[in-house]
Amino acid sequence: MFCVVNDAFRVFARRSAALLGSAWAFAGAMLVILVWLLTGPTFHFSDTWQLIINTGTTIVTFLMVFLIQNTQNRDAKAMHLKLDEIIRALKKAxxxxxxxxxxxxxxxxxxxxxxxxxxxxxxxxGTQPSRHAEPTGLR
Structure with missing residues (x-):
């Protein structure tokens, strides 16, 4: 059950990051802000009118933190594994x-x-850094 939820979240986070990082998503967000601004006079710039955008942006920001962190963690892990494989494969590394x-x-x-x-x-x-000169004190 946990694996299914984990896999579903991984797919959701990856797709959401791709979608929400697009120019279309930015344009949509700008459109929402524009509509909100234009409705200000209709609602007399009331507290409720302000609360709508404040609440909406707070919720979106809160949820985006988790989506972004998930995709960043996966991307960083994948990059480290690729670099580790390169280090392992090179004879002089x-x-x-x-x-x-x-x-x-x-x-x-x-x-x-x-x-x-x-x-x-x-x-x-006046030379290139040696591939064989090793710093000391690793681990």
């Missing part, structure tokens, strides 16, 4: 770089600093 997303922020910062040092050394030496 360091397999320690697989699953870097699991490192702490401090460990990532340390690794980033080591790569900056490799680049600076290569610039000083």
């Amino acid at each position: 360091r397999n320690e770089l697989v699953d870097l997303e699991d490192l702490s922020d401090e460990e990532l910062k340390k690794l980033e600093e080591q790569f900056k040092q490799l680049r600076q050394k290569a610039e000083r030496d």
Whole structure:
């Protein structure tokens, strides 16, 4: 049962993100705002008139957060898996770089600093950064 719900939400989130990220969806949203603005004089710019747009946009924003986060999580996971496969497949690549997303922020910062040092050394030496010069302290 959980898998069915999970799969249904995945499909719904993907389709919703594609639809709501389109130019047509933006045009539709602009049309809703325009209609709302044009009805202002009819409703004397009442509190109820304002509440309609406030409530509607709040609900849409709240729901969109979950749809966007779901699609972002899936896309990030897929990208990491693809990169991990590339690292695994390359003979000279360091397999320690697989699953870097699991490192702490401090460990990532340390690794980033080591790569900056490799680049600076290569610039000083007038060479390309070596594929074989490895930063230390991974995991």
